[in-house]
Amino acid sequence: MANKRATAVIASLLAAGLIAGCGKTADSGEQAAPAKDITKEPAEIVFYSNNGDPVESFDYRFGNALRKKFPNWTIKYIQRTGTGTQLQDLIANGTKFDIFFQSIGNFEANAFPAGIQYDMSELIKSHKIDLSRLDPTVVDAVKQASGGKLYGLPVFTSNLVLYYNKSLFDKFGVAYPKDGIAWEEMVEMSKKLTRIEGGTQYFGFTHSPAHTIRMNPMAIPDADLNTDTPTINKDDRWKKFYQTYYLDPMRVPGYLDGIKKINKIPDINMFVKDQSVGMFGYLSSLIYVWEQELKSLNWDIVSFPTVEKGVGSQSYPAYFGMTNMARNKEATMEVLKYMISDEFQTEMARKGIMPVLNNEAVKKELGKDSPYKDRNWNAIFYNKFAPIPPKAPYDADLVNQYVSAGNNIALDKMDLNSALRAAEEESLKKIQEYKSKNK
Known part of the structure; x- marks a missing residue:
């Protein structure tokens, strides 16, 4: 017993000594050096994206704020400009x-085959990054695509909203759409706006096929990940999707004749520049991406028309991922941590860039510094996001085939069933090509 007591006393004295010695160097009584502040040391962080964003756009959205926050670090951006x-x-x-960024689906389709991805899970823990602050749908989507690993952090997002040309509504005496508009109401408006007037063909509604498919409010996955097969001719929801988003609005009187003459679905230029389209379903990010182009248009936005009340499109986040070639992983993680901070996210939101924080105060700042601050910014968060379904690394290839199906259906080049079968065949080829390249 005595020996046990003595051992316990010695242990407690040692513990006390260790505790008392915390923060001091041995025998000197001086305070130990504080943890090194890596932001005081020089570092270079290089961003790259193959989305073609110009340097000015990168600096406006990210670069300038990062250089202000980290004045001792060099922040560079490599723009994809061609060969x-x-x-x-x-x-x-x-x-x-050090950092690769791309939109969901495109991030996986580019980073994974190139083998540049890096699992940031441990660094996220050591830097005490709280992912619960972010919108859960976007965090879950990146985990799902990478088997639970964290190859990217969402920094900003976008969704679908309905842009409308107020001048055309005024010209044809049609009341403006409102937030919460249902799909059927929008189709009725399209009927009133689709006409030939003064020799000009006007279309009531159009959309961006690639984005409507990528962000479809029905949350239909493009592929069955268990069997690595396309869903387009297997999941019956695709029939409803194409009926709803292509046939219903594009079979209003006069529409089919009009698009057959131009042999395409009306596009963004016909809405913004030609001003021959009344309503355009597109990304909320257009407001800052085409800030100059939109000046010539008398426009506003409302929430994307709903099929299921209250449910809008999927979120369309951009992921920023540390690469496995990052030279200073601690500094790179500090940059990414700052990009999802309240401060950075608020500054982005004020410019009109949709934040990823699950924070109402930050969301309310949306658009306040935009030249279009008088527009209906409430439309962007009016509906809740549709769930983001699982995405395969070859997802981008499937989207291209599903877009082709939509074009063939809209232009009456194929009936619905034939178009879906043809898209399935081409999609199967794309999956096999992907697998052959990435064995």
Whole structure:
């Protein structure tokens, strides 16, 4: 017993000594050096995206704020401008970059085959990054695509809203749409706006096929990940999707004749520049991406028309992922941590960039510094997001085939069933091509 007591006393004295010694150097009585502040030391963080964003756009959205926050660090951006700046070119010539960013689906389709992804899970823990602050749908989507790993952090997002040309509504005496508009109401408006007037063909509604498919409010996955097969001719919801988003609005009187003459679905230029389209379903990000182009248009936005009340499109986040070639992983993580901070997200929101924080105060700042601050910014968060279904790394290839199906259906080049079968066949080929390249 005595020996046990003595051992316990010695242990407690040692513990006390250790505790008392915390923060001091041995025998000197001086305070130990504080943890090193890496932001005081020089570092270079290089961003790359193959989405073609110009340098000015990068600096406006991210670069300038990052340089202000980290004045001792060099923040660079490599823009994809053509030959020599494609992702495979940079890898081939040994150009290193620390952060790769791309939109959901495109992030996986580019990073995974190139093998540049890096699991940030441990760094996220050590930097005490609280992912519960972010919208859960966007965090879950990146985990799902990578088997639970965290290859990217969402920094901003977008969704679908309905842009409308107020001048055309005024010209044809049609009341403006309102937030909460149902799909059937929008189709009725399209009927009133689709006409030939003064020799000009006007269309009531159009949309961006690639984005409507990627962000479909019905949350239909493009592929069955268990069997690595396309869903387009297997999941009956696709029939409802194409009926709803293509046939219903594009079979109003006069519409089919009009698009057959131009042999395409009316596009963004016909809405913004030609001003021959009344309503356009598109990304909320257009407001800052085409800030100058929109000046010539008398426009506003409302929430994307709903099929299921209260449910809008899926969120369309951009993921920023540290690459496995990052030279200073601690500094790179500090940059990414700051990009999802309240401060950075608020500054982005004020510019009109949709934040990813699950924070009402930050959301309310949306658009306050935009030249279009008088527009209906409430439309952007009016509906809740549809769930983001699982995405395969070859998802982008399938979207292209599903867009082709939509074009063939809209232009009456194929009936619905034939178009879905043809898209299925082409999609199966794309999946096999992907698997062959990435064995």
